[in-house]
Amino acid sequence: MLGRTANALFWMFRYLERAENTARLLEAGLRMALTRDVVTAEAEWRSVIATLGQQAAFEAAHDSYDGLAVWNFVLRGPSNSGNVRAMFAMVRANARTARTNISSDVWEAVNENWMKLDKLLARPVGQMAVGEVLGAVRRAGTQVHGAFDGSILRDEGYHFARSGTFIERADSTARILDMKYFLLLPSLSYVGSSLDTGQWEQVLRSVAGASAYSWLNAGQIEARGIVEFLVLDERFPRSLAFCRNALRANLAELARMHGIDGQCQALMREADNRINHLTVDEVFEQGLHEFLVDFMASNVGIANAIAADYRFHA
Template identity: 70%
Template sequence: MLGRTANGLFWMFRYLERAENTARLLDAGLRMALTRDIATAEEEWRSVLATTGQRAGYEAKNGTYTGMQAWNYILRDRDNPKSVLAMFGQVRHNARLVRNAITTELWEAINESWLLMKDQLARPVGENRVLETVATVRRAGTLAHGAMAGSMLREEGYHFARAGTFIERADSVARILDVKYYLLLPSLSYVGSSLDTGQWDQVLRSVSGDRAFRWLNAGQIDARGICEFLILDDRFPRSLAFCHAALRENLAALARLHGQEGDCHALMRDADTRLSSLGIDEIFDQGLHEFLIEFMSCNAAIADAIARDFRFLA
């Protein structure tokens, strides 16, 4: 497979995962903001924009943090290259570039979702349509992943697409956890309070893990348990442990197809050894922020090594 085709598949699914994760975070932030007073709601929107890396761009254009301004900036603003509309445009662009390497079912799922999303975001999104629009974005991800799982050969293209998915998913969950400690919680005095519990519930909702966590923990919400669940529980498909296990499997499949390993495989083994050797107590002793920064740096290094090893720009 040409490096450019591999690159297109890898980034097609990175952008798809990024758009879907942004929609999940927006949905959780919206539900939290609707239950808060104006000042607290503004903090919720500030935290959502910070998590998605859009705060600086938003503040350069807007002086206040109203819900409608925030979600329209995140969803559709023409001056925002990280908007959901811009990201899904990149999904479709990459799908067109690799059209011969994907199935008709996958192309149709992407193209139809793009046309629907483009129509819904052609005009400002009011409060009566925002949840419907967010649902469209989330559904687009579900349809694309389902089409790929049900129609693509388990060859190179499939494994590059899955590698992109899990690289992006791991980065997103790590960023959400990191922002929780440094932006969502206004003061250490709130730890253990109802506000703290509500914000941790938001973290679970933003990764669609609230029902699974409650089922496993009899409905109890606590910061330590949630961190352990999102970092180390390899049963949950958005945990860091699950993402890296899936990434390892797809990289191993690529090594078998190519008959050799590269730098990304060595980095993956080092990351596996590091993550599997830690318990949640060791992570908190090290510092959650420090652990997550190290994890994200390692994750980015693996992504860069994949691009080099498989000559994405060749």
């Protein structure tokens, strides 16, 4: 496979995952803001922008963290080059580049959802329409992933796409947990019963984990359990452990197909050595923020090594 095609598949699914994760974060922020007073709602919208790493760009364009301003900036803001509309345009552009390596089902799912989202985001999104738009973004991700899983050969293109998915998904979960945990519990102490359970539910909703966590924990919301669930639970498809296992499996398949281990596989093994058999108590002893920063740095290193090993830019 040409490096250019591998790069297109890798980034097609990174952008798809990023758009869906952003929609989930906005949806959770909207749910929280609608149940709070003006001051608390503004703080919630500020945390959404902070989690996305877009504070400087947002504050350059807006004077306050009003919900309408925030979701339009994130979804379609012309001063925000990383808005969701632009992300899905990149999904389509990369799908076009890799057109001969994806099925008609995948192309149709991408193209039809792009046209729908482009129309929805062509003008400012009002409060009555924001739920519809966020739902459309999430459904677009579901439909493209479903078409891909159901119609693509398990060849190297499949494994590049899946590697991109799990690199992006792990990064998103780590960023949400790091930012939200810092805002909710700056002391990094997980003991105490006075925490706002609504905020912790919002963390879980941001990663589509509220129902799964509630089922596993009989509805008990507490910080330690949430961190253990999102970091170490290998059953939840958006946990760091699940994403790391899935990434390892896809990189192993690429190594088998190419007949050689590269730097990305070596970095994967190093990451495994740091995380294998880790307990939630050890995560807190290290410092959750420090652990997550290290995890995200490792994730970036592996992504860069994939690009270098398989000559994405050659």
